[in-house]
Amino acid sequence: MPITTLLLLALCLAFVSFVIGRQRAYAVAKKNGGTKNLHSLPGHYGLMTGLWCALPAIAIIVGWKLFEGPIVSSLLDSSIPQAIHDRGSIAVDLYKNEINNLAASGNIAAEPSIEKQNAANRLISVRSYSSIALLILTIAAAVIGASLAYRKIKTDTKARPIVERIVQFFLVAAASIAILTTIGIVFSVLFEALQFFKQVSIVEFVTGTKWSPQTAIRADQTGASGSFGAIPLFMGTLLISAIAMLVAVPFGLMSAVYLAEYASIKTRSIVKPLLEILAGIPTVVYGFFAALTVAPLIRRMGESIGLSVASESALAAGIVMGIMIIPFVSSLSDDVITAVPQAMRDGSAGLGATKSETVRKVVFPAALPGIVGGILLAASRAIGETMIVVMAAGLAANLTLNPLEAVTTVTVQIVTLLTGDQEFDSAKTLAAFALGLMLFVTTLILNVIALRVVRKYREQYD
Amino acid sequence: MTEPTSGESNVNESNSSQPDPSSGGDNAVSSTSVTQRRDTTELVKATLARRYAAEKRFRWYGIIAIGASLAFLLVLLTSIFIKGWPAFTHSYVKLNVSLDADSLDVAENPTDKQIRAANFSGVIKKSLRERFPDVKKRKAKKELYQLISGSGEYLLSDKVRANPELIGQTIDVWFPADDELASLLKSGDDLSDPDSIVTRMSHQQIGFAKALLDAGETQTRFNKTFFTSGNSAEPEQAGIKAALVGSALTLLVTFLLSFPIAVAAAIYLEEFAPQNRWTDLVEVNINNLAAVPSIVFGLLGLAVFINYFQLPRSAPIVGGIVLSLMTLPTIIIASRAALKSVPPSIREAGRGLGASDQQVVWHHVLPLAMPGIMTGTIIGLAQALGETAPLLMIGMVAFIVDIPQGFTDAATVLPVQVFLWADMPERAFVEKTSAAIIVLLGFLILMNAIAVLLRKKFERRW
Numbered sequence: 001m002p003i004t005t006l007l008l009l010a011l012c013l014a015f016v017s018f019v020i021g022r023q024r025a026y027a028v029a030k031k032n033g034g035t036k037n038l039h040s041l042p043g044h045y046g047l048m049t050g051l052w053c054a055l056p057a058i059a060i061i062v063g064w065k066l067f068e069g070p071i072v073s074s075l076l077d078s079s080i081p082q083a084i085h086d087r088g089s090i091a092v093d094l095y096k097n098e099i100n101n102l103a104a105s106g107n108i109a110a111e112p113s114i115e116k117q118n119a120a121n122r123l124i125s126v127r128s129y130s131s132i133a134l135l136i137l138t139i140a141a142a143v144i145g146a147s148l149a150y151r152k153i154k155t156d157t158k159a160r161p162i163v164e165r166i167v168q169f170f171l172v173a174a175a176s177i178a179i180l181t182t183i184g185i186v187f188s189v190l191f192e193a194l195q196f197f198k199q200v201s202i203v204e205f206v207t208g209t210k211w212s213p214q215t216a217i218r219a220d221q222t223g224a225s226g227s228f229g230a231i232p233l234f235m236g237t238l239l240i241s242a243i244a245m246l247v248a249v250p251f252g253l254m255s256a257v258y259l260a261e262y263a264s265i266k267t268r269s270i271v272k273p274l275l276e277i278l279a280g281i282p283t284v285v286y287g288f289f290a291a292l293t294v295a296p297l298i299r300r301m302g303e304s305i306g307l308s309v310a311s312e313s314a315l316a317a318g319i320v321m322g323i324m325i326i327p328f329v330s331s332l333s334d335d336v337i338t339a340v341p342q343a344m345r346d347g348s349a350g351l352g353a354t355k356s357e358t359v360r361k362v363v364f365p366a367a368l369p370g371i372v373g374g375i376l377l378a379a380s381r382a383i384g385e386t387m388i389v390v391m392a393a394g395l396a397a398n399l400t401l402n403p404l405e406a407v408t409t410v411t412v413q414i415v416t417l418l419t420g421d422q423e424f425d426s427a428k429t430l431a432a433f434a435l436g437l438m439l440f441v442t443t444l445i446l447n448v449i450a451l452r453v454v455r456k457y458r459e460q461y462d
Numbered sequence: 463m464t465e466p467t468s469g470e471s472n473v474n475e476s477n478s479s480q481p482d483p484s485s486g487g488d489n490a491v492s493s494t495s496v497t498q499r500r501d502t503t504e505l506v507k508a509t510l511a512r513r514y515a516a517e518k519r520f521r522w523y524g525i526i527a528i529g530a531s532l533a534f535l536l537v538l539l540t541s542i543f544i545k546g547w548p549a550f551t552h553s554y555v556k557l558n559v560s561l562d563a564d565s566l567d568v569a570e571n572p573t574d575k576q577i578r579a580a581n582f583s584g585v586i587k588k589s590l591r592e593r594f595p596d597v598k599k600r601k602a603k604k605e606l607y608q609l610i611s612g613s614g615e616y617l618l619s620d621k622v623r624a625n626p627e628l629i630g631q632t633i634d635v636w637f638p639a640d641d642e643l644a645s646l647l648k649s650g651d652d653l654s655d656p657d658s659i660v661t662r663m664s665h666q667q668i669g670f671a672k673a674l675l676d677a678g679e680t681q682t683r684f685n686k687t688f689f690t691s692g693n694s695a696e697p698e699q700a701g702i703k704a705a706l707v708g709s710a711l712t713l714l715v716t717f718l719l720s721f722p723i724a725v726a727a728a729i730y731l732e733e734f735a736p737q738n739r740w741t742d743l744v745e746v747n748i749n750n751l752a753a754v755p756s757i758v759f760g761l762l763g764l765a766v767f768i769n770y771f772q773l774p775r776s777a778p779i780v781g782g783i784v785l786s787l788m789t790l791p792t793i794i795i796a797s798r799a800a801l802k803s804v805p806p807s808i809r810e811a812g813r814g815l816g817a818s819d820q821q822v823v824w825h826h827v828l829p830l831a832m833p834g835i836m837t838g839t840i841i842g843l844a845q846a847l848g849e850t851a852p853l854l855m856i857g858m859v860a861f862i863v864d865i866p867q868g869f870t871d872a873a874t875v876l877p878v879q880v881f882l883w884a885d886m887p888e889r890a891f892v893e894k895t896s897a898a899i900i901v902l903l904g905f906l907i908l909m910n911a912i913a914v915l916l917r918k919k920f921e922r923r924w
Contacts, residue, residue, distance in 0.1 A: 170726060
């Protein structure tokens with residue numbers, strides 16, 4: 001029975017017990033002189049019954065489904081002949097897959113042997129037992145929970161605090177998902193990265209200058225030995241991000257200054273949302289535009305003045321990425337510029353400074369920490385940006401600072417290494433996680449510094 | 463500035479050739495400072511033109527920055543619109559097909575199965591040959607056959623199966639043109655001058671096209687296929703329906719997960735959380751997660767949900783989970799702002815009437831904050847709709863022909879479809895890609911418009 005059906009069943013049972021519980025509460029109230037003599041509202045008793053019904057049932061379903069796979073798989077292990085075990089884990093996985101397919105569809109490529117057929121039959125029977133057991137357990141838990149709660153419906157049972165405590169628990173759990181996510185990211189990336197560093201030394205990874213992640217499939221193959229020096233990727237990322245920042249910072253900052261200091265309220269109310277459209281356009285659209293329109297344009301322009309430009313030049317990706325970040329820089333700078341107290345501007349104007357002098361010599365220095373924070377956030381976004389570079393930057397890991405050549409970035413390599421089918425524990429796939437770890441740590445550091453700077457700055461003027 | 467120091471500086475400056483314009487305004491007593499003041503005034507006057515020019519320049523920088531950003535937006539949107547518009551129509555060619563049983567290779571009263579096996583492509587080829595009887599050479603015939611899309615025979619087959627009496631008759635049928643022919647016909651180029659046209663078609667094929675066009679046997683209609691079919695390697699048969707359904711399913715999962723969790727987390731953090739380190743940690747985490755590159759969430763999804771929990775690859779359920787983790791921070795931050803804007807007097811009034819803290823929240827604060835929360839949610843979902851990179855990591859880059867039926871079927875989403883088509887070499891896929899982008903942007907505009915409307919309609923100033 002699929003998990004959604006089971007969950008729906010549990011929810012239906014919960015609703016039924018909610019109704020029963022509430023009716024019971026009314027009945028109890030009637031006997032004791034009206035609802036005013038109950039500790040809580042009848043609805044709270046209903047909710048209590050419903051929660052006591054649903055929670056154990058759902059816990060059982062979720063727990064069962066989490067552990068069913070591994071347990072069934074280990075049961076399957078016992079029916080695999082020793083000969084296969086001797087051939088290593090890949091052969092075992094293959095064997096298991098065949099049995100799974102046999103159980104699911106009844107046929108596999110080769111004529112199934114008797115052992116396989118038996119194993120498949122066993123698998124089917126284990127699964128059906130498991131499914132029936134789960135169904136019975138779920139219903140039992142729901143009914144027991146509900147009836148326990150039902151018996152507790154009395155005038156002095158504190159149903160509201162009970163319900164509220166459960167609800168409070170869920171609120172805390174929901175808030176903690178943010179932490180769980182962070183932990184999940186750190187562990188998933190870190191574990192795989194550590195696996196990778198067992199195969200490739202971390203020194204080679206961080207200091208090597210050659211990146212060609214093609215590893216040999218068989219040990220006796222020659223040539224494609226794979227080298228994992230990530231310096232070209234870091235340089236490529238930095239190059240493209242630097243170009244992006246060179247575009248985004250002046251344009252974003254000047255837009256923000258104009259909007260905050262010069263523009264009338266009406267202009268501001270029109271231009272600001274328009275600029276924000278730039279931030280709302282999906283990055284894949286920018287990537288398409290960069291690859292199809294901007295890159296050929298730059299190539300043609302370069303050729304007309306006698307420069308050879310790669311068709312996947314860093315310049316095209318960088319410029320388009322910069323344009324994408326403009327609204328990001330401008331809205332963050334706008335916030336900090338408007339947070340500078342008016343008194344400082346008035347003081348400067350009183351001394352005879354023009355508006356631009358005020359902006360350059362008073363507002364700007366005052367807002368600088370906040371602006372720097374904003375720029376750092378924008379830089380972290382540029383470093384982590386994926387789609388534009390995947391579509392418009394190259395795959396070749398050239399170690400160069402020439403923006404007209406093709407470079408590759410960390411994110412491009414992660415995507416290339418992980419799309420398509422490959423073994424999960426090959427050095428090639430694991431390298432993607434090591435790159436992911438680098439990416440995560442870098443952006444995290446940038447973000448933490450930026451957020452701290454911005455927050456400090458806000459406190460200064462609030 | 464005190465009197466003596468100011469006097470001192472005046473003495474110093476009267477010796478120097480360049481007096482400081484900022485001092486000497488106050489003390490008109492001594493004769494030196496009178497000349498000083500005149501100097502200053504003249505100095506200010508002398509530099510005024512330059513300063514005003516600088517002011518004007520500065521202003522222009524701002525206008526240029528904004529103008530350039532908006533111009534880019536305009537260029538981006540128009541170029542995509544111009545490229546994508548033709549994809550919403552497709553050209554059809556009228557052919558006179560004789561469906562005699564002989565050339566179809568079927569019996570007199572064929573069964574459905576026999577019709578399905580009938581030689582429709584031969585019939586189409588024959589009618590093409592009859593339409594252009596001069597064509598004799600093998601190569602020329604091959605070129606002629608290329609004019610009609612490969613889907614023509616299925617169209618004809620469906621027609622005959624729906625109405626078997628057609629066998630033996632000669633009918634006029636509009637066949638979808640091949641993608642190259644369609645681009646040629648839609649471009650409106652002058653077909654009598656084949657050398658001026660950029661196309662992969664040969665001169666002979668252009669001649670066929672001209673003959674068909676002049677005879678009025680071509681027609682350009684709304685391209686229904688684009689909205690009713692899945693992906694295909696043939697541009698004229700490729701459509702976005704599978705991607706649209708995939709996007710809808712993924713977004714539904716995202717909404718169902720992120721909305722309740724985000725609202726619960728926001729309520730906890732804004733209304734109940736004690737000021738302690740745990741709360742601080744949660745808040746820092748949420749702010750950081752909002753700035754983590756989206757591709758890292760993809761790595762999390764791959765390592766945890768696919769490799770550890772063995773959820774199916776390419777499935778909307780995994781995509782939805784990953785995207786909801788990614789959008790959670792956005793929605794939480796927006797919801798907190800909405801909850802914060804509800805004035806404390808509402809809460810106090812509720813408590814004054816005897817409501818518990820949670821009753822105050824559920825009955826009063828949350829409903830009042832709902833418009834703001836919904837706005838934030840829609841904006842978060844719009845972000846999720848345009849996201850590509852994390853979905854590449856969890857294998858939603860599959861080539862999806864069939865419309866996904868459920869949350870665990872292999873699916874792709876609209877932005878990933880854009881990414882996939884952007885890589886295709888055929889020219890017709892450029893317009894398909896642009897058209898898919900137009901549809902995507904249309905949805906994003908719709909969602910943002912709803913968010914703005916919600917805010918306008920329900921926003922309350924307290």
